Amino acid sequence: MKKEKNEKVLNRFQYSTEEVIEKPFNWKQMLRLFSYMKPYRKDLLPLSIIMVLINTGVRLVIPILIGVYTLDKALIEKDGQLLAFLVAWIAGLYTISYLANYFRIKWMNMLGQSVIYDIRKHLFTHVQTLSHRFFDQRSAGSILVRIMNDINSLQELFTNGVINLLMDLIMLAGIFIILFTLSPELTLAIMVILPIMFFISTSLRRNIRRSWQTVRLKQSKLNSHLNESIQGIRITQSFTQEKENMAFFDGVNTENFESWRTASQKNAMFRPLVELTNALGTGVLIWYGSHLIQTDAITIGVFVSFAFYLGMFWEPISRLGMVYNQLLMGMASSERIFEFLDEKPIVSEKTNAIDLHEIKGHIEFEDVVFSYNEKRTALNGVCLEMKAGQTVALVGHTGSGKTTIANLISRFYDPTGGAVKIDGHNLRDVSLSSLRHQISVVLQDTFIFSGTIFDNIRFGRPDATDDEVIEAAKAVGANGFIEKLPNGYKTEVEERGNILSVGERQLLSFARALLADPRILILDEATASIDTETEMKIQVALKTLLKGRTAIIIAHRLSTIRESDQIFVLDHGNILEQGNHDQLMDMKGEYYHLVKAQFNMLEAI
Numbered sequence: 001m002k003k004e005k006n007e008k009v010l011n012r013f014q015y016s017t018e019e020v021i022e023k024p025f026n027w028k029q030m031l032r033l034f035s036y037m038k039p040y041r042k043d044l045l046p047l048s049i050i051m052v053l054i055n056t057g058v059r060l061v062i063p064i065l066i067g068v069y070t071l072d073k074a075l076i077e078k079d080g081q082l083l084a085f086l087v088a089w090i091a092g093l094y095t096i097s098y099l100a101n102y103f104r105i106k107w108m109n110m111l112g113q114s115v116i117y118d119i120r121k122h123l124f125t126h127v128q129t130l131s132h133r134f135f136d137q138r139s140a141g142s143i144l145v146r147i148m149n150d151i152n153s154l155q156e157l158f159t160n161g162v163i164n165l166l167m168d169l170i171m172l173a174g175i176f177i178i179l180f181t182l183s184p185e186l187t188l189a190i191m192v193i194l195p196i197m198f199f200i201s202t203s204l205r206r207n208i209r210r211s212w213q214t215v216r217l218k219q220s221k222l223n224s225h226l227n228e229s230i231q232g233i234r235i236t237q238s239f240t241q242e243k244e245n246m247a248f249f250d251g252v253n254t255e256n257f258e259s260w261r262t263a264s265q266k267n268a269m270f271r272p273l274v275e276l277t278n279a280l281g282t283g284v285l286i287w288y289g290s291h292l293i294q295t296d297a298i299t300i301g302v303f304v305s306f307a308f309y310l311g312m313f314w315e316p317i318s319r320l321g322m323v324y325n326q327l328l329m330g331m332a333s334s335e336r337i338f339e340f341l342d343e344k345p346i347v348s349e350k351t352n353a354i355d356l357h358e359i360k361g362h363i364e365f366e367d368v369v370f371s372y373n374e375k376r377t378a379l380n381g382v383c384l385e386m387k388a389g390q391t392v393a394l395v396g397h398t399g400s401g402k403t404t405i406a407n408l409i410s411r412f413y414d415p416t417g418g419a420v421k422i423d424g425h426n427l428r429d430v431s432l433s434s435l436r437h438q439i440s441v442v443l444q445d446t447f448i449f450s451g452t453i454f455d456n457i458r459f460g461r462p463d464a465t466d467d468e469v470i471e472a473a474k475a476v477g478a479n480g481f482i483e484k485l486p487n488g489y490k491t492e493v494e495e496r497g498n499i500l501s502v503g504e505r506q507l508l509s510f511a512r513a514l515l516a517d518p519r520i521l522i523l524d525e526a527t528a529s530i531d532t533e534t535e536m537k538i539q540v541a542l543k544t545l546l547k548g549r550t551a552i553i554i555a556h557r558l559s560t561i562r563e564s565d566q567i568f569v570l571d572h573g574n575i576l577e578q579g580n581h582d583q584l585m586d587m588k589g590e591y592y593h594l595v596k597a598q599f600n601m602l603e604a605i
């Protein structure tokens, strides 16, 4: 029984994680990704490449100077002057290599960070233009993951990968050419370690990286659970679900721990294996190299140069393996990023869209049909007219289409059939910003942004002065509670405005809307019950807010409905009745029954 209960609880927590971390190489996608480097092709990119070339060239030359020239020539021939000259050159070259490396890292990091900054900005700007339908189909978390994690995983590729690839290829080619020139036999002999090195730097490393990826997935699951638990703590406590919650947490925490243990065990194998391979290479060099010295096939200087180059082998091979892995990961991440970037807003502006100047606020729905998806129609040929300056109430059962009508007026969606017109302009022909600039939407659940009360009210009109903000707050009766807050208008409120009550948040959103001074106001009245005093304040505030503009209210309060100029009664996406309160009551139809059932206050009317 207990187990069954737990299983039910576990079903509650379903976190989707985007697990595809690698994709096959795709040239077209790669070129598109690298096109983000274009703005830097005249400064950071060439500068970094020059530093790479200098650094690689210098590092390739130094072992020859040490082995072949210093040992074989200056020391064996006891040429003091040549020795001093070579030592000075080697010291100078090391300094150049150090400086070139310093600037390479500095400019490459700058290039990588700038590209990441640009991609993130591009993606965020684009996501902001997307239609509501895009957000209907995705959770905020999955969008966040793309803007943060997927772009982060490209960071290494751009910061180190791309340019290091060039450096490593030149370095490896350079080492081989020099080694072959010095001694082809010894070169072939020490090549035995190459396949092992490639194996370690690609397969083994990928295996380790996948294990770390699993750790990250487990961590994000843990994060999601923690987030949900803290957000929903009040509900958890009131339903006494702490034990079940803890059991689930324990499971995710253990998974996280186990995945970490596997990854760190694999990781621990890496370094010793690399060192073992290096030791194998050194063994071959000593064994076969000393044989070649004895047979006079090579000099001691060549032997020493070989030892230096052998030490330089690992770094480029290891990094090539890493870049390869980064490229595969970059493919998966960039595919997800491009999927968002290629998403077109469903509600788009025509190229010759009209800018609506000061509108009057006359709204018409002409035979409007709309569905969110193929399965169900939300509006079935709705015809309605709202005259400029009128207050219109939309009433009806839940799911009858009230919010949909409001959404179409703001043009968050386009109708599937028919037309929505404002002042005679079909909304399909007007520019979105000029339309939305003149409409304010006040939602039931007022969104409070983190910032001060000032910032929150000013959201609708960022250029408003402090005095204008205070005036708007006074007009809707919000000034009283704001002044009682610890820092008045400068009080910091959190993301969801937890320190404010439902009624206070409503008043704040009224002040925000009043300050924006829209021609059309869409208001989804809060359903939450609030105390009579606040209720009265809200009613008074509403009167101020509605004055002089067209207002569409998704009404839940009888007092609001009664004072409306017109009421539309909706049912399953159709307008059943329309008129003012008295007319509709006289009809004794759907409205009459709705009022009777919902408000149970007929006697009072």
Ligand SMILES: Nc1ncnc2c1ncn2[C@@H]1O[C@H](COP(=O)(O)OP(=O)(O)OP(=O)(O)O)[C@@H](O)[C@H]1O
Residues within 6 Å of the ligand: 136, 372, 373, 376, 378, 396, 397, 398, 399, 400, 401, 402, 403, 404, 405
């Ligand atoms: N984003 C959406 N995607 C798919 N279907 C939706 C979406 N929003 C609403 N619907 C569906 O469209 C129909 C009308 O919904 P709408 O939100 O307009 O109703 P409503 O009258 O405002 O209801 P409520 O009073 O509960 O807010 C409902 O069947 C609803 O399930």
